Amino acid sequence: MKVVTTLDDLRHARAALAGPMGLVPTMGYLHEGHISLVRRARTECASVAASIFVNPAQFGPSEDLAAYPRDLARDLALLEEAGVDLVWTPTAEIVYPAGFQTWVTVEEMARPLEGAHRPGHFRGVATVVAKLFNAFQPQRAYFGQKDAQQAAVIRQMTRDLDFPVEVVICPTVREQDGLAMSSRNAYLSQEQRAAAPVLFRALSAAAMAWAAGQRDAEDLRQLMAGIIDAEPLARRQYVSVADPVTLQELEGPVAGALLSMAVIVGTTRLIDNLVLGEA
Ligand code: PAF
Numbered sequence: 001m002k003v004v005t006t007l008d009d010l011r012h013a014r015a016a017l018a019g020p021m022g023l024v025p026t027m028g029y030l031h032e033g034h035i036s037l038v039r040r041a042r043t044e045c046a047s048v049a050a051s052i053f054v055n056p057a058q059f060g061p062s063e064d065l066a067a068y069p070r071d072l073a074r075d076l077a078l079l080e081e082a083g084v085d086l087v088w089t090p091t092a093e094i095v096y097p098a099g100f101q102t103w104v105t106v107e108e109m110a111r112p113l114e115g116a117h118r119p120g121h122f123r124g125v126a127t128v129v130a131k132l133f134n135a136f137q138p139q140r141a142y143f144g145q146k147d148a149q150q151a152a153v154i155r156q157m158t159r160d161l162d163f164p165v166e167v168v169i170c171p172t173v174r175e176q177d178g179l180a181m182s183s184r185n186a187y188l189s190q191e192q193r194a195a196a197p198v199l200f201r202a203l204s205a206a207a208m209a210w211a212a213g214q215r216d217a218e219d220l221r222q223l224m225a226g227i228i229d230a231e232p233l234a235r236r237q238y239v240s241v242a243d244p245v246t247l248q249e250l251e252g253p254v255a256g257a258l259l260s261m262a263v264i265v266g267t268t269r270l271i272d273n274l275v276l277g278e279a
Contacts, residue, residue, distance in 0.1 A: 001076070001079065001080040001084055001085060001086070001087060002085065002086050002087070003076060003086075003087045003089060004086070004087070004088055004089075005088075005089055005090060005091065005094070006090075006094065007090070007094060007135060010086075010088045010090075010135055010136070011135070013086050014049065014086065014135075014136055014137065017046075017047040017049065017085055017086060018046035018047045019046055019047070019139060020044075020045045020046055020139035020140060021045055021046065021047045021048070021049060021136070021137075021138050021139055021140075022041030022042075022044060022045030022047070022048045022049070022138060022139070022140040022141070022142060022168075023041075023048075023049050023050070023051070023132065023133075023136045023138035023140070023141045023142070023165075024037045024038050024041055024048065024049070024050040024051075024084075024141075024142045025050070025051045025053075025128075025129060025132050025141065025143070026050060026051060026052055026053075026075075027052070027053065027054045027055060027068065027183065028052040028053075028054060028069075028070055028071070028072065028075045028183070029068070029069040029070060029071055029075065029183035029186065030074075030075045030078050030079070030183075031173075031181045031182070031183065031185075032173050032181055033144050033146065033172070033173040033180075033181040033182070034078075034144075035078060035082050036144075036170055036171075036173050037142040037143070037144060037170050038050065038079065038082040038083065038084055038142075039082060040142055040168065040170050041140065041142050041168075042082070042083050044140060044168070045139070045140060047085045047086070048083065048084050048085055048086075049084065049085060049086040049087070049088070049136055049138065050079050050084050050086075050087050050088075051087070051088045051089075051090070051132055051136070052072065052075055052076075052087060052088070052089045053088075053089070053090055053095060053128070054068050054070065055095070055124055055125070055128045056092055056096070056124075057096065057120075057123070057124030057127055057128060058120075058121050058122075058123075058124030058125045058128065059121075059124070060118055060119065060120060060121065063118070064184075064187075067187075068183070069183055069184075069186045069187075072089065088135070088136070095128065095131060102127075103123050103127050104123065104126040104127045104130045104157060104161070105122075105123050105126065106122060106126050106153045106156050106157050106160070108246070109149075109152055109153055109156055109246065109247055110122035110123075110126075110149075110153050112149075112240075112242070112247050112248065112249065113149050113238065113240055113242070113247060113260060113262075114149045114150075114262065114271065115149070116238075117237055117238065117262060122149075122150070122153050125150055125153065125154070126153060126154070126157045129141075129154050129157065130157060130161065130163070133158070133163045133165055138165055139164075139165065139166065140165065140166045140167075140168055141154075141158075141165050141166070141167055141168065142168045142170060143167065143168070143169055143170070144169070144170055144171075144172060144173075145169050145170065145171055145172050145273070146172040146173075146180045146181075146182065146271070146272065146273070147271070148244075148258055148260055148273045148275075149247060149260070151167070151169045152244075152245070152247060154167055155167050155169075172272070172273075174200065175197075177197040177200075178197045178200030178201065178204070179193075179196050179197045179199070179200060180199070180200065180270075180271075180272045182270065184268055184269070184270065185268075185270075187266075187267070187268040188265065188266065188268055189266060191233065191266075192233055192265045192266040192268065195231050195232075195233040195234055195265055196265050196270060198227065198228055198231040198234050198263070198265075199228070199261060199263050199270055199271075199272040200272060201227055202223075202224040202225075202227035202228050202239070202261065203224065203259050203261070203272060203273065203274045204274070205223055205224070205227055206220045206223050206224050206241075206259050206274075207259065207274050207276060209223055210254075210276050215253040215254060215255075216252065216253060216254075217241040217249075217250040217251050217252060217253075217254045217257065218241075218251065220241050220254070220257075220259065221239050221240070221241050224239040224259065224261060225239050228261065228263055233265055233266060234263050234264070234265050235263065235264040235265075236261070236263055237261075237262040237263060237264060237269070238261060238262055239259075239260075239261045240258070240259070240260045240261065241254055241257050241258075241259055242257060242258050242260065243257065243258070244256060244257065244258040244275055254276065255276065255277065256275065256276055256277050257275070257276045258273055258274075258275055258276075259273060259274045259275070259276065260272070260273035261273070
């Protein structure tokens with residue numbers, strides 16, 4: 001596995017890779033969710049590349065950029081073991097050199113849900129992913145369904161900017177008790193970790209109620225909200241029943257909706273989702 005830092009070295013190394021090439025963009029501190037993306041890419045592509053870059057542009061001023069967990073040596077060992085051919089670990093100065101002033105903004109789809117609570121977040125995500133697509137020129141790129149709105153925003157950006165990249169969204173990987181894997185789970189104390197599966201419990205309860213015939217969007221939101229609010233360590237930021245493509249909130253009877261939520265457990269903000277009918 002080749003590990004490079006500069007853009008020139010990346011372009012050189014990328015040119016030597018067999019096609020089709022699959023890209024797994026990450027912010028590091030890898031877990032089984034990331035590795036599942038690498039494995040999927042491995043089965044579908046002749047070569048696999050990954051990036052490790054904690055993208056400052058997608059963190060708000062009061063968010064956890066400085067505290068975001070990092071362990072480059074462990075990440076590289078995991079990627080090598082999973083069969084990655086090339087890893088790019090750029091610095092912030094390489095991705096955003098002095099004078100940088102071009103941003104990618106996806107409009108409507110980036111406004112609700114995460115966009116409403118994390119202003120500027122998707123501008124940072126769309127910009128860095130566009131730069132990664134330019135730098136790596138992958139045929140496919142792999143992202144997790146856990147960040148459902150991110151996946152939708154990246155799909156839209158890829159289509160709108162005519163990137164010849166197939167965006168592949170892979171299922172959320174969960175711990176045994178249902179907690180979605182996330183690098184931010186590392187922030188949870190033992191007590192908070194025990195409370196954190198409340199997100200999956202609430203989503204599952206709504207999916208089961210829907211399967212049992214409860215179709216009304218507001219009833220499903222209320223059901224999820226009630227379960228979150230009953231957990232003393234959890235503070236609900238939003239619960240949503242939205243159209244999975246437009247991400248607009250739904251009213252009345254629903255089918256195939258995206259159930260999603262953001263919940264603060266202790267001081268850690270967790271997100272999760274399920275699509276009705278796929279659960
Ligand atoms: O999902 C992530 O880890 C990040 O948002 C991504 C896609 C690597 C962009 O920084």
